[in-house]
Amino acid sequence: MTREDIKIYVLDYLAGRLTCKEWVEMVTNYLEGTMSFLPRLRFHLHLGMCLGCRNYLKQVRQTIRLMGELPRQSPPQEIQAELVRRFRSLKTLSN
Amino acid sequence: MGVLEGLDRFEGRSSLKTWIFSILTNKAKTRGVRERRCIPVSSLVADEGDHDEPTVDPSRFQSSGHWQDYWSAYPETWDENTPEKRLLGQEGAALLGQAIEALPPRLKQIIVMRDVEGLESQEVCAILSVSEANQRVLLHRARARVRQALEDYMGRTKRK
Numbered sequence A: 001m002t003r004e005d006i007k008i009y010v011l012d013y014l015a016g017r018l019t020c021k022e023w024v025e026m027v028t029n030y031l032e033g034t035m036s037f038l039p040r041l042r043f044h045l046h047l048g049m050c051l052g053c054r055n056y057l058k059q060v061r062q063t064i065r066l067m068g069e070l071p072r073q074s075p076p077q078e079i080q081a082e083l084v085r086r087f088r089s090l091k092t093l094s095n
Numbered sequence B: 001m002g003v004l005e006g007l008d009r010f011e012g013r014s015s016l017k018t019w020i021f022s023i024l025t026n027k028a029k030t031r032g033v034r035e036r037r038c039i040p041v042s043s044l045v046a047d048e049g050d051h052d053e054p055t056v057d058p059s060r061f062q063s064s065g066h067w068q069d070y071w072s073a074y075p076e077t078w079d080e081n082t083p084e085k086r087l088l089g090q091e092g093a094a095l096l097g098q099a100i101e102a103l104p105p106r107l108k109q110i111i112v113m114r115d116v117e118g119l120e121s122q123e124v125c126a127i128l129s130v131s132e133a134n135q136r137v138l139l140h141r142a143r144a145r146v147r148q149a150l151e152d153y154m155g156r157t158k159r160k
Helices: A003-015 A020-024 A027-031 A037-049 A051-068 A077-094 B002-009 B016-034 B041-045 B090-101 B105-116 B121-128 B132-154
Strands: B073-075 B157-159
Touching (some): A020 A051, A027 B132, A051 B105, B090 B105, B105 B121, B105 B132
16 A cells, blocks of 8 residues: 555545545536535545645646637738728728 | 627627627627538537546546546646646647647637636626536536646656
C-alpha cells in the first residue's frame, strides 16, 4: 500500500466512498459554484487527499485559462473596410 | 450591420454583449432557414454523448479490486514536467483551436461563449435559451473533451 492508498482509505472512512471516477464528473459543478454544502465538503476532502484528482482539477483550470487567452481572430481587412464604409453611409442617412 | 441598424431598439435590459450575441445567433438561424439548410436533429445531438456517459476514459480508472474506479493512470501536472509554455506557444494555441473546432455544434457554442469569449452563464443561457443545469452539463462535456485533447498533446500519463 502506498501513502496515496492509505490516504484514500482514511478518506473513504471519513467521507463515504467517493471514487475518482465519480469525482471528475463533479468538477464543473464545483467550478461553477453550484454545489451544496455536503457534496462540496466531500469533494474537498477527496481533493485534499487524492493527487490524481488534484492534477485533474489543475489541468481543467489550465485548460479554461488557456482558452481565455486564445488570440481573437479579427475579421479580414476587406470586411473591416466594408463595415466602416457601411457604417459611414448609415450615419449620413440618419443625419 | 444588424447591430448598428437595431441599436435604437436596444433597451438596456441585457448587457450590450449579450444583445449582440443574440442578434448573431438569430441571424445565423434565419440564414440557415433561408438557405434551406436542413440539419437533422439527430446530427446535432449525435456525438454530444449521453448525459450519464463518463467524460473521462473509463480505462483510466482501475477496473477491479478495492480501488476500483480510482485512477490507475492518473493525470500528470503540466507545469512541472512539461512547461506550460509549450501550451502557450503558437502550436499549443492551434491545437486548442482544433480541439474546440472538433466539438459537436452545441458543445462548441457553449464553450466558446463561456471560456473563449468569457460570457457569464446567465448570459449564455439567455442567448441560447437553455436551462442553467443543461448549460452546465454541456459545458462539462466540452471542457472534459478539450482537456483530454491537451493531455494527449502533452503526451504524458503517470502509471501507478
